[in-house]
Amino acid sequence: MNDPAKPIRLILCDDHAVVRAGLLALLDSAPDVDVVGEAGTGEEAVALAAKLNADVVLMDLQLGAGIDGVEATRRITAERPDTHVLVLTTYDTDADITRAIEAGATGYLLKAERPDELFAAIHAAAEGRTALSPPVAGRVMARMRSPQPTLTDRERDILAQLAQGLGNRDIARALFISEATVKTHLGRIYDKLGVDTRAGAVAVAKEQRLLG
């Protein structure tokens, strides 16, 4: 897969056209990397991966409209086990990292990383080896040490409504449950997020990118 005679076949996926063009120009300067496809949305990336038999998909997680990078990663790795997804993104929040890894990403690199790290990570990904940015690796380790609270689906539902600024009664109506249940969930959410007010919960949720 890393035969010097055969350049790495790579698909680029980033919703920012300018950034994409920049990365394309950068990768083109590397003789052993062959950018065989460009995608501006998750759907495009999945479609390209299905027919291009690429070695690596360089994937941004934030893709504006349509499916996000995590979902795209999930579909690509499910359909094409030989195509390795290398996530290249801005954020190093726990939620993003965890979701990307469990979706099947081979590596997770930050855009703040040095460019040579990018090339190294691409090679690693092409061979199926994991490559993580140091800050990302640090977070993964930290998480293993003190496994962090994960919100249940229902709790995320509640949190989503909360982030709209709704009161308990409105949340209850929106989710077809009783106000008492809402308060029960809220209490657990406060516990898990380490806050004790709804405003604090919204702040943490937005900060950790727990919601869309």
Next chain:
Amino acid sequence: MNDPAKPIRLILCDDHAVVRAGLLALLDSAPDVDVVGEAGTGEEAVALAAKLNADVVLMDLQLGAGIDGVEATRRITAERPDTHVLVLTTYDTDADITRAIEAGATGYLLKAERPDELFAAIHAAAEGRTALSPPVAGRVMARMRSPQPTLTDRERDILAQLAQGLGNRDIARALFISEATVKTHLGRIYDKLGVDTRAGAVAVAKEQRLLG
């Protein structure tokens, strides 16, 4: 300033090394653009602008640590009126656009824009002409039609505390004012943001990037 014999002298400022390298590779392919400097922080950009006599600074607004792109823009345009700052960023929120323009930015381009728009905007900026991405232009127009509420400094103080999840009493203590005053400000904040709960205010604040 746009003599074909004299390429545009440009300084690149983006905290993401990978993106910066990509843009560098992209701009290098343009014969009439000469990237004379690269900066990963606002401070670096200001320093480079001070001594390099550049025509254009391509500036990201989100710069991680240190001063942000708006402050860097303010300092550069203050010190070097002939150096035009072209903002290149991801977000097209009103708050960002307004602050960048009032800081003296000559143009405001989104990273989602087509690359050829980037080149066009760079040329425009070099000549001191304004270049706005269509979505940005639209927002500017909309704002002129219905001037939107601007939070006062004090209201932002309150909002910042609120976003920490603090209660009224805690906010009052933190800002050395009475609880009654906090409530007065909060009421006005709710009005301006079009919400009626603290959770909603936090959500809007995070959404509109009204806070750091």
Next chain:
DNA sequence: GCCGGGGTCAGCCGATCGGATGACCCGCCG
């Protein structure tokens, strides 16, 4: 010199929240 905006403070009151406790149901796993 008056007016308006921004900041500060007070008191009142109904609605809501936060916390605690206890309970039931269901699906899954050992």
Next chain:
DNA sequence: CGGCGGGTCATCCGATCGGCTGACCCCGGC
């Protein structure tokens, strides 16, 4: 089959919030 996690609901109560009204001060512009 028994336990356990997740989801649901109820009740109670003190603390807090949100809305309202009215007031004072300072400063800068007309």
